[in-house]
Amino acid sequence: NVNAKLQKRGYKTSNTSVWRAKTELKLKWWKRQTVQKLTNQQKVQRIFIAKQLRKKYGTKKGGKIFKWNYVLNTDFSGAFKLSPQNNQHNEGVYAESSLDIPYELRTISKQKFQKSIMLWGGISYKGL
Secondary structure (H helix, E strand, O other), X not given: OHHXXXXXXXXXXXXXXXXXXXXXXXXXXXXXXXOOOOOXXXXXXXXXXXXXXXXXXXXXXXXXXOOXXXXXXXXXXXXXXXXXXXXXXXXXXXXXXXXXXXXXXXXXOOOOOOOEEEEEEEEEOOEO
């Protein structure tokens, strides 16, 4: 809340004045994008390694040192949960009283360690 932050810093303001200033300046709400958190050192290291790989394995398919057909690149995913995820804000039941709702509808069972699957794959010069 912008108004609360301004008041915390000692400015006297209200929600309507902040809203009015926002609309007059034609400001829009933007969600922050999720990006990889890389330091400058990590970025430099990536470029260095890429240059080393180009020297070692070549860049052109018909070149003397082209060795990419001997490279296998593998990766694995995070765990995918096999049970559906519940959203407390969207799941509800209409009733006059909570006593009218059956136990099965009133409660949601949740496992502490849910069943999940992890995928692993590799790709080479010739395909998957």
